[in-house]
Amino acid sequence: MAGLRERKKAETRQRIADVAAHLFATQGFDAVAMTDVARAADVSEQTVYNYFPAKQDLALDRADAIRQRLHDLVVDRPRGTSPAVALQVVVFEDIARARTDDLAEQRGQFFALCAGSPVVRRFGLEVRDGQVGALRDALAVTDPSLHPGLAHVHASALVAILQFVGDAIGAAVLRDTRPAADLEDTARVAIADLDAHFHQLVHREAHP
Incomplete structure (x- = not known):
């Protein structure tokens, strides 16, 4: 029952x-x-x-689940895999949905609401702050030797990619168009940059 x-x-x-x-x-x-x-x-x-x-909770109804998923992807990533590579599945899922889902329906979803409403945008930034905290905490679990300040900075950079993609999708929806053709390529470059940066960071922390 x-x-x-x-x-x-x-x-x-x-x-x-x-x-x-x-x-x-x-x-x-x-x-x-x-x-x-x-x-x-x-x-x-x-x-x-x-x-x-x-x-605003109606606009952010999936925020907790998404934050937990980001945390889990980083915590459960295979050994030797950077957080950026672990999170790329989320980035490309977002872009894929934006290219195929009904544009009218997307107007009621998080990315477009953030682009169209200053109120939702403000609360959306709080959601992003929560994602930074979740990723920082995940790095504390998987890479405890990493300085907490550096972990926070790296987590912020990871979330910046998510926000960049979300902002691009939201702006496109409000124009009744699909995301720019080069959005995937731009995201790949950003992910590759953070992938390399993380490996350098971990190596430097291990060999001061």
Whole structure:
């Protein structure tokens, strides 16, 4: 019974998030109120608040899961693999979805919302800060000899690639276009640069 309740709660949460994304896509984040989401999802306003305490939480509904995935990819990466190479799967998945997913639907998703709403952009930067912290913590687990300050700087550089790609996707969506043809190549160059930098960093820390 407990499992059924949890499944129904998860389904309700997802339905509310999907409805909100559609409203954000068609009306814009700033024009949508929590009451609009409740009405469209056919639930009470209190139910919406139970799952999403603030409106920005509807735009950031996957933030925790993504942060955890980034952390796990770095912690679980094969020996000798840099964090940048471990995270490239996320980068290229984001670009691939941006090239194939419906553009109208993408208007209600995180990248486009950040590009179109200063409010979401501000909260999105907090999400990025959380990702930096998660990656810094992951490096503390896998590379404890790395100076904490250097680990933080490297984590920030990793997140900068994610944000660059996300910003490029969001801006393209608002123009009703797909990302630039060279976005993958630019991301590959940035990833290769951080890959080389990390190996140099680890070598230098091991041989001061």
